[in-house]
Amino acid sequence: MVRQHVNPLSRFYQLPRPLPPPAELFAHPALPLHLDIGAARGRFLLAMAQREPRWNHLGLEIRRPLVEAAEADRQALELGNLRYLFGNANVSLESWLRALPAGLLQRVTIQFPDPWFKKKHHKRRVLQPELVLALADALAPDAALLVQSDVLSVIEPMVAVIEASGCLERPTDDARPWRDGNPLAVPTERERHVLAQGLPVYRVLYRRNGQPTPPLHQLRQHVEATLEQSPEAADNPASDPATP
């Protein structure tokens, strides 16, 4: 039985777990790299890896049984351009990103992240200012960051922190505030579920611009000022996941 959610701030998930470099993961490590954060059971990335054999695809996921099942699928198909790793994006990614060869990271996807609705749980959300800066430092010039959610009160703070960084821009011809469609050919499992119910999906595609990343304290201040101006989503205890 796979837990529906785990608490990323619990001691077990805060243990540092070094992630192997691309040279140890892929048959052709120099191919452009797509990183999917919160890959879950991995079916989105499995399809992407088959569609895009000239890219490497890495799925990071905090629930280990899902990683094991996804890796079993990958091995059965003998895909050398796909890997799934167990880890907490807020603990293990920063040093791994820092060690990447320049220009390798060409796409990052963060799709339907766990909502953690209650205000006291917002610090469990995956897209924290530290992660935005680490991603921005690693993304190649013009590389893509795609964020998607079906929950407005989740995507809005993601957009706020990404845009406050000043290093990621929307294509000028994109619809605002949300893209009309998914720029990728494959919907995620959560996306299929949401679309099947006729519910909206909020998406933004960003490109890395040439701006340097700001200091963390400056980004935090900027985000706090932005969010203070917009009323916070009300706590919604009924929809918050139960945590271990």
Ligand SMILES: C[S@@+](CC[C@H](N)C(=O)[O-])C[C@H]1O[C@@H](n2cnc3c(N)ncnc32)[C@H](O)[C@@H]1O
């Ligand atoms: C709601 S699911 C969405 C899964 C998939 N992206 C989709 O769209 O179908 C969010 C996933 O992110 C994972 N996750 C949450 N926090 C994480 C973290 N800090 N590091 C890595 N994965 C995380 C969860 O375990 C879960 O599988």
